[in-house]
Amino acid sequence: MDKMRFQQQLQAFEQWKSNIIHTIEEYGPWLEANNMSTPEVQARIQNTLETLKNDRLTIAFVAEFSRGKTELINAIFFADYGRRLLPSEAGRTTMCPTEIFYDSERNEPYVRLLPIETRLQDTTLSQLRKDTKQWVHYPLEVGSAEQMEAALKEVMQTKQVTTEEAMHLGLYSADLHPHQKRAPKTIEIPKWRHALISFPHELLNKGLTILDTPGLNALGTEPELTLNMLPSAQGVLFVLGADTGVTRSDMEIWQHHIKGFQSGRQHGLMVVLNKIDTLWDDLRDQHEVEEAIHLQRAEAAKLLGLKERAVFPVSAQKGLLAKIKNDTELLERSSLLDLESYLADDVLGIKQQIILDTIGSDVGQMLDNSRSVLSSKLNNAKRQLEELEELSGKSDDIINNLMEKTRQEQSQYMADVESFQQSRLQLKEQIEKLRAALDLDTLNEIIARSRKEMSSSWTTHGMKSVMKQLFEEIRRNMHSVVVQSDQTRKLIRGIYRKFQNEHGFAVVQPRMFSIVKFRVELELLHQEVEVFRNSPITTMMEQSFVVKRFFSALVYRAGEIFSRASKEIDVWLGSALEPLVLQIRDHKEMMEKRLTNLQKIGRSRTTLEFRIAELQEQYTDVAKQLTALRNMSNRINSRQPLRPGERPYPKLVRKRKAS
Structure with missing residues (x-):
């Protein structure tokens, strides 16, 4: 299989x-040319275009420490760097x-x-992303391997802080270390809270984002990872070690931070059983080695409640080495290509x-509506032609009767207008009820009251009750919405x-508007709130x-869900x-034009x-526009990606004015 498949x-x-x-x-200019546009319609088109242009493909890698996750990222995406x-x-x-x-x-x-000290701020990661002054910036010199290596190693840095500082940061609790007779004077903690690496690689230039998440500690103390970043990723690779199997901490990550938000996902969730080369043994034949790998795979699938085909045994280190050395046999044995193929397809x-x-x-819905309107215009033109x-050769009485019938239709139509x-x-009255259910000021008042109650609570139980x-x-508010x-x-x-x-x-x-996606997000x-509320870590942390x-993190996210729903409802x-x-x-x-034509025909048969x-010219023109819209609809709904270099589609047929 082609190693460049992905x-x-x-x-x-x-x-x-x-x-x-x-x-x-x-499509936007076409609507303008055909007098079928409004400022709201053009705004929707521009919003869709902006969404598509800024859209990224995100693949997240999740693992406990020492599972070879970073090596796997190197092997899949960056092996061509050598x-x-x-x-x-x-x-x-x-x-x-x-x-x-x-x-x-x-x-x-x-x-x-982002310095770890920002954990003390009452600010979310998404808010901090916009505040560049809070981040430490290192330029990357892509021409210097030594400078890049030094800059990238910063991500691994730790520092020693006092136990009291670690407790304030929510990174240490004596109750979580019962084996320690006394708390140590200093604790080693990560130096940084979050890292952003911008690198001019071919795949990254095309819109790929890779999310590399360290183990249980980061997932448990940074709720935004499991609330926002992981659920929004199109692919999540959970990496295990073949040398360790599924450990207790692996299971905790799986159950609390992956399985929950992925419960409805049928695709895009993969488990990688890494380091299968630790099972390679020159004293056993190939069949025995494969059987040992198969047993590990079956056991992992059973423990995680997955089908075996979603578990991929690989050796990231051997796969990376094979790609760099162009060793086809070693690459095949690493099984990395099976995972890459699945990534590409799934x-x-x-x-x-x-x-x-x-x-x-x-x-797409706007296009369908435009086609329906044009089809109606085509049918109307055909009816008028017939x-x-x-009327050719008919008496004036018949024309007058037709005019009278048209006037009656017009009168009834205006009454319906x-x-x-x-x-x-x-509808305006109903809209007021909907907006009242989504009132953000009311929500903020509820949140402010609860925060006051939590801060003044004397017991952990009381504080957790307020959360609930x-x-x-x-x-309940969401149900009203x-x-x-x-x-x-x-x-x-x-x-x-009616019309x-x-x-x-x-x-x-x-x-x-569908409230379903916002309701699902809130559920x-x-x-996640229940996990946070019942976690022993929460019990051990300082109340403040x-x-x-x-x-x-959690309550801010709820407010953000309501805010986005409110904006979408307004649109x-x-x-x-x-x-x-x-x-x-x-x-x-159309009715006014039809009545005017009948009046003119009654006065002069040459007008007929x-x-x-x-009308014949108008019918032909509308038919052409309808064909153009069908072509547009087919192109937008096409599921087959183009091959590189394939020629673009022809321009739309532009509308000609009827004479």
Whole structure:
């Protein structure tokens, strides 16, 4: 198998995404040219484009210490560098969560490190990312192997602090070390809390981000890792050691920090049984070695509750060595290629589906609606053509009767438009109820009250009870949002259905807001709160530090979920009726045009032939535009990544004005 499989697939994926972006970029001007656009529609298109352009593919590596995780990253992604890009030595390990990517905005390589002391601040990691003054910045000189090696080794640095300092930072509790007769005077702790490495590598330039998370300590004390970073990754590789098997700390990471948020995920979760070379034994034949590896794999799968095909026995060290030395036999024996192949197919497949879902729920739906409207225009033009062709040689009485019938239809239609305005008022009242359920000021008052109660609590039990009560109240608020959003959706659908049933409007799907993803996020957050609340580490920590961590990570995340839901609802409500408003306008203009034509035909029969020719040209033009939209829809919904170098699709047919 080609050892560049993942790189080639990623390149094809990026080209596929580029062609989708190109198509969406054409759609905005097309809407403008066809008088089917609004500022809200253009804003939605631009938002989708920004999301696609800034979108990254994230693969997270999770493991307890000394499982060979950093070596695995080197072997899969950086072997073509000809050496270990990331430091990976016996007895040395990554001490803080590390993100490896390329900063295209700054367009420079660097290592940026966040001091461990920032744990004392009442600030989240996502907030700190934006505050560059808090980070220590080291430029990376890619031409100097020695300078890069020295800069990258900073990630491993530790420092000695007093036991009291470690306790304040939430990194030590005597109760967690019962075997110690007395607490040591100093404790070794990580020097850095988080690391950002910007490196100009081909894969990173294409939008790949690698998240390297150290063991149980970091996952347990930095909730944002398990609340935000790991769940948002398209691939999560949990690395075990074949020399250790599944240890107690491995199981704790799996059960508390991976399995919970991954419970609904069918793809993108892989377990790597690393260091299988420790089972290679020259005194046993190959069959015996393979049997020993198979038993290790089966045992790991059983303990973790997975199917065996999701567990990959590999030797990262031998795989890296084989790639550097171009040793095909050793590479095959390392089994690294099986893992790479799975990454290429499974993880990129997940990413592609996420993009298709994102586009489908927004621009894809807009495209479908545009096609429905054009189909309706095509049918209307065809009906008018047939109507006018039947008038040839007919008497004035028939034309007058047709005009009278059209006036009656127009009168009824205008009455329904008045009814539409009343429905808008009813919708406005329902919207107020929905916004009240999502009121962020009310939520902040609840949070502030709970924080005061926690800080003044005399016992750990009392403090934990406040945590539980707070999240129960937040969940009740979310339930109210669910109820009110469902009522709003029903009302909007009813407004559309009236015009579709009574006036033959094209079946256009209004943009709908789904609270489900926010509710799921909140439930996952609640699970994490329960882990934090019941953790022995929480019990041992200083009360002031527990309050800080709880509110800066967990409660902040709840507020952020409500804030994003509120913003998304505002966007939804601002555009939910737009497709119908456009249809009402077009239908009104069509009826007025039809009545005017009949009046002109009644006065002069020469107008009849002119209008028939005009409608025929209009019919042909709308048919061309409909074909163009079908092509756009096919391109956006395409699941097959392009091959590198494949030619782009032709431009859209532009609308010609009817004479």
